[in-house]
Amino acid sequence: MAEPILSVRDLHTHFFPNEGVVRAVDGTSFDLFPGRTLGIVGESGCGKSVTARSILRIVERPGRIVSGEIILRRADGRTVDLVKLASDGAEMRAIRGGEIGLVFQEPMSSLSAFHTVGNQLIEAIRLHSTLSKRAARTRAIELLALVGIPRPAQRVDAYSFELSGGLRQRVMIALALAAEPRILIADEPTTALDVTTQAQILELIRRLQQERGLAVILITHDMGVIAEMTDDVVVMYLGHEVEKGPVDAIFHAPRHPYTRALLRSIPSVLAAPLSRLATIAGSIPHPYARPPGCPFHPRCPDAIGGVCERSFPLEVAIGERHDVACHLYTAGAEAVA
């Protein structure tokens, strides 16, 4: 396997509002390889989005990265730890957009209503290149064509409210790719779109990845999208990754009880009529009331009494590039099927 283009090591991002501390990301590690898609999946509030923002160093107050490393391998082979850079400094700003692009989930409000699409695109292009305004405008029109927007030469002067949701999301992707980054982070890019548009956008992302050799991080809560789009998966729960590995391994041989529960809760067309939908027992704990020990233990059907509520499970490898953080495996015990 080639060297990872991005390595996240033991990332801790905490929020400090008046009421207490929220440990949004609490010890996550994963690698991203060029040309491959990494999926991050988990329920709302598990820290997926915060991870993405931590990578780009745009975590908002009252949050900040407390510890960990985010190592980016640049085109010339040198590495830089993004955590150590000043978030508003020139180097980090050059990386933001220039090396790593971000696509958001809310196309409706992710574009400014007071500036044309072209204005925002040209700004993104010129931030990371030395193109003149006219050249940047040509480039912007090319980008719009690239993401499949019809009549790009007219649309470049449109305002965002003149475009439909699907078109806006395409513009967002164009914006993210405007400066030719090598990594694309897509944070729930299709959640706010209807199913048909969803398919189109995902198709677009896949095509762009192939054409440009992008490394993609795809964040979603939809296991179907994971199955279709990703090569590797990280499953997160309450700020930790509980299992990570190749998508086939995750889907066909899930080890962590949470992963299993997630997979089980997907409604199936083949299920018998009137059978109950499977759910995961309990609900996500309040951020200020995290369970001690393994964060999943209150909802875990396979929790080991006396162990799971006491200590935090360390991550162990159980297969090729397949890691899991669960007490069921730390002692080398066989999985309870």
Add this chain to the structure above:
Amino acid sequence: MSSAVSDSAPPLVTEAETRVAVATQRQLIWWRFKRHRLAVISAGIVLAFYVVAAFADFIAYAEPFDTEAARSYIPPQPIHWFDADGNFRPQVYALKGKRDPRTFKLAYAPDPSDPRDLVLFGHGYRYDLFGLIPTDRHLLGLANGRPQDAIFLLGTDQLGRDVFSRLVLATRTSLTIGLVGVTLSLALGVLLGGMSGLQGGWLDTVIQRVIEILRSVPTIPLWMGLAAAVPASWSPQRVYFAITIIISLIGWTELARVVRGRFLALREEDFITAAELAGASRMRIIFRHMVPSFLSHIIAAVSLALPAMIISETTLSFLGLGLRPPAISWGVMLQDAQNLQTLGLAPWLLFAAVPVIVVILAFNFLGDGLRDAADPYG
């Protein structure tokens, strides 16, 4: 495969969360309000002012209309808490006239050799407590003699009238005008805003336009014109009511907008549709379902509108177009402090500005606190 469907959900909901979940709307608002310490303090201040207004005659000690040229422009006299021997014995010094040898004018100054004892609940001028109980007891009095001869807590004005007593009575007038004015504004605002929001259609458009027109013209010149039209021959009471009506015509637009906005938002709410579908009558829907949900907003808007009323009355009276003597209000008292020469002679006349500023600040903080408590996301 073991089933993940389990009924043994562990109790992760804490005691505190339960308390929050079952609290009534009113309790929630009260808790949120209590957290704004500034708003709570302001509520206390406002309450204190209204207590003073209720007990105005009791707290005052000098007859407010008792003019006495000899007592003109006396500076404020402090209370001396300890007598010459160091005992706790509150006293004030009586005045002694001294003729200036050059101008032959009689000037009065406090005479330390003539201390008078201060007492609580002393005798003073006659009045009716709460308009019902005739008495002559006041909060402060002299052991011997009339209070207005020796007690000058804030000095006297040009006509020798005690500023402190007049200020206390002015507080009553200004605060009650504010209250009455706001009530009228509220009535107008709820009526027009309600019709506007509930009915919609052309009525809404018309009322909206009227409000916009009123907001786009400078109000002071208009109200000056209206106030000047109040005939000088009217009795103080009639003038009082006329002025109240005029200033209530200032504030209703703001209240109407709030009410209309609330009704408009509520009309679309699902719970209203549910009530309609359940067959509830129009009246019932309005009073049982809609009003309780925006009552707190209205209270907040009212407490923010009150200071505007007080400012209006004070301004108009200050200009000489509002309440006229012998009526006393803050604006009338500030009129005495209108020019530099007077202020140079008697700067204590400016003291009337203090309750105005304090009350307005207090109402603003209170209103802000109430508004945040009623709708923290609004």
Add this chain to the structure above:
Amino acid sequence: MLTYLLRRLLLAAITVFAITIVTFIILHLPPGDFVSAYAAQASASGTAISAAEADALRLAYGLNEPLWVQYWKWLAMVARGDFGRSFEYGRPVTEVIGDRLWLTVLLSLGAIVVTWALALPIGIYSAVRQYSFGDYVFTFIGFVGLAIPNFLLALIIMYFGSRLFGINVGGLFSAEQQLAPWTWAKFIDLLQHLPVPILILSLAGTAQLVRIMRANLLDELRRPYVVTARARGLRERRVILKYPVRAAMNPFASTIGYLLPFMVSGSVIISVVLSLPTVGPLLLRSLLAQDMLLASTIILLLGVLTVIGTLLSDLLLMWIDPRIRLGQLR
């Protein structure tokens, strides 16, 4: 865009119409007809008018006819620029008003400019540095500005100005320039005297605008497009100024419409306190003396000027908001 424009024009026209009606009512509010009052005043002040003149006036104003005829006659005269004569001064109203109206406009506009210039940066700062020391200081000053009525502030400043600094902050001209004809020197003199009244006027307005800007900007700062802008690699300062500030400008700009009447009102009052030669003291005197033609003319002119100013600001708003230009806003 055209419909928006037409609507604003129509509303302005209706407002002006309403103002004329209200002014007419005010004109006739005092008991008795104003020509008799005029005649009485005129003879008292030594500029008596003959009975024939008085009758001619009554005819001109239609005082013996139904109300709507009176209104029409008065309106016709006003449209021609004939506002009648003042009783007190015995001269045409326009002469008496003279420069004062323009000085009022200057004062009000100056206050608006200063209010904007102060409120915009303070509002942005308060939102971006929420809960900082500076935010609390500005909020406190803002509350003070909101709470103290204009005239009180003017009174207090006037008093302490003379007491502590020995300077007289009243008046718009120094004694020599007061009655002099307009020269460059007089203009400079005016500029030197303007700051204090303008500052007093703008304090209350600034407080309100800062709150509006702060609230709106705080809302906008939370929105996704700000994050997107940051994610592009834009400098933080540029992110804030180019995007959320631009969005918050709209509700901010729409407040100008109500700022102008507010300033005009305020200028009337502090002019009285500070003895400024604007329309304020003149209006007060004319109302107290029941010189109704003068008073109602001032009210009419103030109202109409305000409406025109508001209309211009609405046009400005329309120009800067792409949503209105392209017909998206309802």
